[in-house]
Amino acid sequence: MSLPLIEVKNLTKVYHSGLFKREVKVAVHDVSFTLHTGETLGLIGESGSGKTTIGRLVLRLIDPTSGRISYKGRDITHVSRKEMRPLRREMQIIFQDPESSLNPKMRIYQIIEEPLLLYTELSPKERDEKIRSMVSYIGLTEEYLSRYPYQLSGGQNQRIVLARILILEPEFLVADEPTASLDVSVQAQIIEILKRWKQEHTLSILFISHDEDLIKTLCDRVIQIHDGRIQDLQDRNTS
Numbered sequence: 001m002s003l004p005l006i007e008v009k010n011l012t013k014v015y016h017s018g019l020f021k022r023e024v025k026v027a028v029h030d031v032s033f034t035l036h037t038g039e040t041l042g043l044i045g046e047s048g049s050g051k052t053t054i055g056r057l058v059l060r061l062i063d064p065t066s067g068r069i070s071y072k073g074r075d076i077t078h079v080s081r082k083e084m085r086p087l088r089r090e091m092q093i094i095f096q097d098p099e100s101s102l103n104p105k106m107r108i109y110q111i112i113e114e115p116l117l118l119y120t121e122l123s124p125k126e127r128d129e130k131i132r133s134m135v136s137y138i139g140l141t142e143e144y145l146s147r148y149p150y151q152l153s154g155g156q157n158q159r160i161v162l163a164r165i166l167i168l169e170p171e172f173l174v175a176d177e178p179t180a181s182l183d184v185s186v187q188a189q190i191i192e193i194l195k196r197w198k199q200e201h202t203l204s205i206l207f208i209s210h211d212e213d214l215i216k217t218l219c220d221r222v223i224q225i226h227d228g229r230i231q232d233l234q235d236r237n238t239s
């Protein structure tokens, strides 16, 4: 098989908190897995099992205590923030709560444009075309572009968050309970956008959830986490 996109080996994260950092929590313990190009890998486990910590470690948003993370065959365990910067466009994250990802003072147009300004050299006209096509891709009309996040529903805002991410055509996405705060019908809209995008683009996803049904509809393989450790590895393609 080809080189994995992500390879995680013996990853451990210990948090020290409280007075004099005396409280010690082993949030992730000796976790190893691979994620191949185009694959959607589910990470399932109850609250506090370490799922979010794994997602953040893989993206190098936090430092591991020990273990190794490789991206496209390159060891990124100890690369600096500066060295990670070029990879930030390729490696994205979507969280549960859309409002935490959206600047309330910006109009939807600016919100979707911002990553293009940050990471691309596109002209204003090229950006404009991309923004309009993206807003239609996520099932909203152009009228929404002049609105503010508070004027949209939670589900619409989460679609905007997705638009902001997908417009950069990332290679890897950590989806950390992206639909957990939404109604079931609205959840389905988000999942459908992700599914459709994956049919048209090469995107690998680490999909974090405690919802088994959701994981089953979307993921090629599932890793079960319990108390920071891998419990079970099910391959839906071979089982």
Ligand SMILES: Nc1ncnc2c1ncn2[C@@H]1O[C@H](COP(=O)(O)OP(=O)(O)OP(=O)(O)O)[C@@H](O)[C@H]1O
Binding pocket: 015, 016, 017, 025, 026, 027, 045, 046, 047, 048, 049, 050, 051, 052, 053, 054, 210
């Ligand atoms: N910054 C931190 N400092 C100390 N302990 C932490 C920190 N972040 C997480 N933890 C602890 O590490 C453990 C794993 O947390 P984590 O958020 O990764 O779990 P989770 O499976 O994503 O949970 P949830 O589904 O509730 O988000 C928990 O016991 C949590 O309290």
